[in-house]
Amino acid sequence: MTSTFAIAIVGATGSVGESLLQILEDRGFPVGDLHLLASNESAGRTLPYKGRNLRVRAVEGFDFKAVQLAFFAADQSVTLAHADAVRKAGCSLIDLSGALSAEQAPRVVPEVNAAILEGRTAPLALTSPSSVAVAVTLVLAALRDQVQVDRLVINAALAVSSRGREGVSELARQTAELLNGRSFEPRLFDRQMAFNVLAQVDEPDADGHGLLERRINQDIKALLDNASLNVAVSCHQVPVFFGDSLSVTVQASTPVEVNQVIAALDAASGIELVEAGDYPTVIGDAVGQDEIYVGRVRRGLDDPCELTLWIVSDNVRKGAALNAVQLGELLIKHYL
Amino acid sequence: MTSTFAIAIVGATGSVGESLLQILEDRGFPVGDLHLLASNESAGRTLPYKGRNLRVRAVEGFDFKAVQLAFFAADQSVTLAHADAVRKAGCSLIDLSGALSAEQAPRVVPEVNAAILEGRTAPLALTSPSSVAVAVTLVLAALRDQVQVDRLVINAALAVSSRGREGVSELARQTAELLNGRSFEPRLFDRQMAFNVLAQVDEPDADGHGLLERRINQDIKALLDNASLNVAVSCHQVPVFFGDSLSVTVQASTPVEVNQVIAALDAASGIELVEAGDYPTVIGDAVGQDEIYVGRVRRGLDDPCELTLWIVSDNVRKGAALNAVQLGELLIKHYL
Ligand SMILES: NC(=O)c1ccc[n+]([C@@H]2O[C@H](COP(=O)([O-])OP(=O)(O)OC[C@H]3O[C@@H](n4cnc5c(N)ncnc54)[C@H](OP(=O)(O)O)[C@@H]3O)[C@@H](O)[C@H]2O)c1
Ligand SMILES: NC(=O)c1ccc[n+]([C@@H]2O[C@H](COP(=O)([O-])OP(=O)(O)OC[C@H]3O[C@@H](n4cnc5c(N)ncnc54)[C@H](OP(=O)(O)O)[C@@H]3O)[C@@H](O)[C@H]2O)c1
Numbered sequence: 001m002t003s004t005f006a007i008a009i010v011g012a013t014g015s016v017g018e019s020l021l022q023i024l025e026d027r028g029f030p031v032g033d034l035h036l037l038a039s040n041e042s043a044g045r046t047l048p049y050k051g052r053n054l055r056v057r058a059v060e061g062f063d064f065k066a067v068q069l070a071f072f073a074a075d076q077s078v079t080l081a082h083a084d085a086v087r088k089a090g091c092s093l094i095d096l097s098g099a100l101s102a103e104q105a106p107r108v109v110p111e112v113n114a115a116i117l118e119g120r121t122a123p124l125a126l127t128s129p130s131s132v133a134v135a136v137t138l139v140l141a142a143l144r145d146q147v148q149v150d151r152l153v154i155n156a157a158l159a160v161s162s163r164g165r166e167g168v169s170e171l172a173r174q175t176a177e178l179l180n181g182r183s184f185e186p187r188l189f190d191r192q193m194a195f196n197v198l199a200q201v202d203e204p205d206a207d208g209h210g211l212l213e214r215r216i217n218q219d220i221k222a223l224l225d226n227a228s229l230n231v232a233v234s235c236h237q238v239p240v241f242f243g244d245s246l247s248v249t250v251q252a253s254t255p256v257e258v259n260q261v262i263a264a265l266d267a268a269s270g271i272e273l274v275e276a277g278d279y280p281t282v283i284g285d286a287v288g289q290d291e292i293y294v295g296r297v298r299r300g301l302d303d304p305c306e307l308t309l310w311i312v313s314d315n316v317r318k319g320a321a322l323n324a325v326q327l328g329e330l331l332i333k334h335y336l
Numbered sequence: 337m338t339s340t341f342a343i344a345i346v347g348a349t350g351s352v353g354e355s356l357l358q359i360l361e362d363r364g365f366p367v368g369d370l371h372l373l374a375s376n377e378s379a380g381r382t383l384p385y386k387g388r389n390l391r392v393r394a395v396e397g398f399d400f401k402a403v404q405l406a407f408f409a410a411d412q413s414v415t416l417a418h419a420d421a422v423r424k425a426g427c428s429l430i431d432l433s434g435a436l437s438a439e440q441a442p443r444v445v446p447e448v449n450a451a452i453l454e455g456r457t458a459p460l461a462l463t464s465p466s467s468v469a470v471a472v473t474l475v476l477a478a479l480r481d482q483v484q485v486d487r488l489v490i491n492a493a494l495a496v497s498s499r500g501r502e503g504v505s506e507l508a509r510q511t512a513e514l515l516n517g518r519s520f521e522p523r524l525f526d527r528q529m530a531f532n533v534l535a536q537v538d539e540p541d542a543d544g545h546g547l548l549e550r551r552i553n554q555d556i557k558a559l560l561d562n563a564s565l566n567v568a569v570s571c572h573q574v575p576v577f578f579g580d581s582l583s584v585t586v587q588a589s590t591p592v593e594v595n596q597v598i599a600a601l602d603a604a605s606g607i608e609l610v611e612a613g614d615y616p617t618v619i620g621d622a623v624g625q626d627e628i629y630v631g632r633v634r635r636g637l638d639d640p641c642e643l644t645l646w647i648v649s650d651n652v653r654k655g656a657a658l659n660a661v662q663l664g665e666l667l668i669k670h671y672l
Contacts, residue, residue, distance in 0.1 A: 151639075153585045155491040157533050157572070171531075172515075179512055192619050195507075197493050197574055197581040199615035199632050199646040208594075208612060208634030217637050230638040234583045234646075236493070238533055239575050245533040247570045249489045258544075276544060279535035283528050296535050298544030301553050302566040303487075310535040310570075 004032030005332055006067040008091075010059050010082070011074030012036035012047060015165055016096055019321035020071055021049055027325060030332065037062055038074070064089035068122075068336055071324055072097060083125070092331055093125040094324050098215050100127055107222045109134050110326045111270055112141040116225075122335045126327050130212060131244055131319020132156045132235070133219035135292045135311050138318075139248075140224060142268035146260045147307060151230040151251035154216065157238040158201055159282065162315050163188060168241055175239070189237065198237035210235060243282025244319060246311040255304040258297060265294055270318075273297075279310055286312040290322055340368030341668055342403040344427075346395050346418070347410030348372035348383060351501055352432055355657035356407055357385055363661060366668065373398055374410070400425035404458075404672055407660055408433060419461070428667055429461040430660050434551050436463055443558045445470050446662045447606055448477040452561075458671045462663050466548060467580055467655020468492045468571070469555035471628045471647050474654075475584075476560060478604035482596045483643060487566040487587035490552065493574040494537055495618065498651050499524060504577055511575070525573065534573035546571060579618025580655060582647040591640035594633060601630055606654075609633075615646055622648040626658055 007024070011017045017038075024031055036047055037059040046053040059078065064070060064086045072079045076099035083100060086093045095105055105125040106116060117124070128134075132154065140149060160167035166188050174194035177184040186192055202210045213233040221229050230251075238245070250256075265273040272291045274280045280293035292313035300306025313319055343360070347353045353374075360367055372383055373395040382389040395414065400406060400422045408415045412435035419436060422429045431441055441461040442452060453460070464470075468490065476485060496503035502524050510530035513520040522528055538546045549569040557565050574581070586592075601609040608627045610616045616629035628649035636642025649655055 153489040153568075155570075155583050157493065157574070175511060176515055179508075179515060191617065195576050196617050196619040197576060198617060199581075199583075204613060204632070204634075208632060209637060214637065230636065230642070232489075232585050232636055232638075232642055232644055234491075234585070234632075234644060236581070236583065238493070240531050240533060245535075245572070247491050247535075247572065249568050249570070277540060281527065281532050281534060283532040296540070296544060296570075298540075300566065300568055301545060301550065302568075306566070306568055308568060308570060 004030045005069055005336060006033040007031050008035040008037055008062065008064065008067040008070040010037045010070060010072045010078060012056055013038045013042045013045060014073055015161055015316050016073040016320045018047070019316050020073060020324060021047060023317070023321050023325045025050055029325060029328065033066065035062065035067060064091045067091055069094070069328060069331060071328070073320070087123060087125065090123050092123045092336060094128060094327050095125070096128050096320050096324055098127060098130060100125060102218070102222055107133070107219050108327055109137055109223055109323060110330055112137045112223050113225065114330055117330070117335070120335065122331070124331060124335055126331070128320060128324040128327055129219040129223060130216050131162070131313065131315040132216045132233075132246060133223060134319050134323050135244060135246060135313040136248060137220055137223040138270055138292055139265070139294060139309065139311055142271055143261060143264055146264050147250060147256060148253040149229060149250050150253050152220070153232045153249040154234070155247045156216070156233065156235045157240070157245040158235055159240040159242050159244065159315060160193065160237065161242045162201065162244070171239055171241060193237065194239050196239065201235045201237050240282060242287045242314065242316065244313050244315045245282055248309045248311060250307040250309070252305045252307060256299050256307040258299050261297055261307065265297070280312050282312050286314050288317070289314060290318055292318055340366045341405055341672060342369040343367050344371040344373055344398065344400065344403045344406040346373045346406060346408045346414060348392060349374045349378045349381060350409055351497055351652050352409040352656045354383070355652050356409060356660060357383060359653070359657050359661045361386055363665070365661060365664065369402065371398065371403060400427045403427055405430070405664060405667060407664070409656070409660075423459060423461065426459050428459045428672060430464060430663050431461070432464050432656050432660055434463060434466060436461060438554070438558055443469070443555050444663055445473055445559055445659060446666055448473045448559050449561065450666055453666070453671070456671065458667070460667060460671055464656060464660040464663055465555040465559060466552050467498070467649065467651040468552045468569075468582060469559060470655050470659050471580060471582060471649040472584060473556055473559040474606055474628055475601070475630060475645065475647055478607055479597060479600055482600050483586060483592060484589040485565060485586050486589050488556070489568045489585040490570070491583045492552070492569065492571045493576070493581040494571055495576040495578050495580065495651060496529065496573065497578045498537065498580070507575055507577060529573065530575050532575065537571045537573050576618060578623045578650065578652065580649050580651045581618055584645045584647060586643040586645070588641045588643060592635050592643040594635050597633055597643065601633070616648050618648050622650050624653070625650060626654055628654055
């Protein structure tokens with residue numbers, strides 16, 4: 001057994017990659033050799049880690065035999081292009097893109113369903129679920145004894161950082177142009193993003209559902225191990241830089257006891273409950289934090305079995321990089 | 337029978353008041369004497385109407401005997417302070433604040449429930465419902481023959497103009513301060529509004545529901561004449577200047593036929609259906625328009641009886657001023 005682990009981060013130069021690097025350092029992950037990988041374009045750049053500057057290399061041609069664990073924080077196509085080579089190299093993989101099927105790489109949030117890994121052996125491939133599914137299942141897992149969920153309606157107002165670095169710079173550019181009274185051609189987004197809400201975050205399929213909406217639906221049912229759950233998901237893009245803002249309406253099989261829900265959320269680790277009357281927002285609460293924030297816990301106006309919650313979380317942190325690092329911690333503790 | 341009508345607009349200097357004045361002119365409403373009223377502070381200002389500049393007077397001390405119809409587009413307290421005097425003066429009233437009970441002033445959207453006025457006689461008091469209820473009921477009324485609604489979950493992303501003129505100037509101020517790297521103390525909103533989503537738009541009650549959320553719930557049940565409907569409403573404040581962006585998930589009593597829904601929405605007047613794949617937004621579609629825009633019509637991923645829709649509308653126009661003027665047209669045609 002080695003006391004440190006050789007690690008690769010694919011997509012190290014992106015938002016999630018940068019956050020991964022920071023969180024590995026902050027949590028004292030036992031990193032041995034560290035390989036920062038990206039596209040050919042970024043090869044040669046350097047990124048700081050523990051006071052040193054590490055050189056970024058192209059993932060193209062990288063030999064995954066050199067590492068025991070690889071984080072994939074690039075597009076789905078990048079995961080798909082390399083997943084086979086990773087497996088053949090005997091390397092474990094944690095994917096953040098959602099490219100792999102549930103059979104190839106089960107979705108795991110440690111606080112919710114770590115138990116499904118029992119009995120498995122390395123090399124393992126895991127998926128860190130969509131950030132919305134991470135936040136929603138963390139909350140529902142904390143309420144397991146209080147609320148038997150039949151149906152969920154999730155409205156997710158997603159920050160532009162869910163589209164990576166480019167989303168952030170494009171919102172800033174559009175906003176500045178508008179405030180200066182200049183017109184512009186939208187980039188990345190298919191229309192004006194500043195001071196507007198977009199009804200979808202990716203191209204919908206023939207039935208009208210977006211890829212991310214389907215992914216969130218499947219992730220939640222898998223994480224809660226409840227295939228018969230009804231999950232409606234609507235993802236919207238809002239002119240916010242960082243953080244997911246989620247409005248979740250739950251239909252339970254029995255009347256909801258709000259006091260019990262509040263007590264359970266108060267006691268849950270990884271969740272900050274904001275007191276009644278007040279409410280959390282991405283700015284000022286969630287962004288930069290490991291916890292997800294919950295507020296506005298209320299019972300339905302017309303139905304005592306209905307529960308509505310407001311959840312905000314840092315999409316890049318707990319929604320992606322932190323959960324992935326926690327998966328890494330689980331792997332090195334039990335499986336590597 | 338007179339061929340013109342003496343009209344008062346209380347709150348003429350506000351967003352809704354200004355829009356009322358414009359729409360009365362645009363639609364050729366048979367306006368005789370026109371009294372523009374506001375608080376003492378605005379008395380003496382002038383506002384343009386049909387090329388003339390009309391002087392604004394204080395509503396305090398105004399004798400409503402001088403008019404046949406008064407629009408109230410100020411705070412609830414202003415409606416409450418004057419409603420009795422209006423009634424005693426034999427003047428009809430159209431309230432936009434929602435201050436009066438359903439018994440005192442029924443909620444009416446002409447396309448949805450004008451029939452409830454049959455048999456009544458002037459003077460009448462009517463309420464133009466909350467802008468969210470106007471948009472949602474217009475759509476559901478168009479689907480009456482296709483979708484038998486059991487339950488609604490409404491997520492309303494409201495523009496800052498729902499907080500009147502001050503909301504608009506405060507978002508502009510905060511955005512400019514942030515882009516210039518300056519810190520600021522929030523005004524009007526209880527925290528940073530720029531690049532943020534607020535979980536509520538007014539102070540929630542002991543059960544956690546906001547006043548507007550309750551009002552939308554009641555308005556919808558009244559307009560659709562369906563007291564047994566389950567309506568969950570969440571109102572959020574987004575950094576958008578104008579327009580409501582609504583995500584509505586309907587649970588129907590039978591499987592939804594999307595093609596029939598699309599055909600019915602396509603045929604409905606006052607509704608613009610945007611084709612599948614594309615979607616409407618407040619900027620570029622709804623703002624400044626009389627129609628409300630619908631897109632992203634889709635059936636549930638897990639439940640064929642579920643229907644989700646995206647609706648955008650101009651909160652100040654069809655959501656308030658236009659509907660009020662249409663109510664005025666109904667009154668002068670049948671009741672005044
Ligand atoms: N942002 C979020 O909220 C969030 C949350 C959960 C999951 N995710 C997922 O995490 C992944 C990364 O997202 P992000 O927000 O960090 O995006 P991002 O800021 O745009 O970064 C993308 C990263 O992928 C790299 N890359 C692009 N093409 C590549 C190629 N052909 N080969 C190798 N690397 C390539 C980029 O490297 P270059 O510098 O060379 O271009 C960059 O490091 C995505 O799959 C996303 O869906 C994101
Ligand atoms: N904005 C929307 O999206 C929307 C939609 C539906 C319904 N409504 C309702 O419509 C009403 C007006 O909203 P708004 O957006 O137009 O607000 P606004 O822009 O803030 O305008 C408020 C108006 O009320 C007047 N007012 C304030 N205090 C008064 C007093 N004591 N006596 C007489 N007039 C007084 C103001 O006159 P001064 O110039 O003298 O201050 C101004 O004309 C509100 O009840 C609102 O809830 C608004």
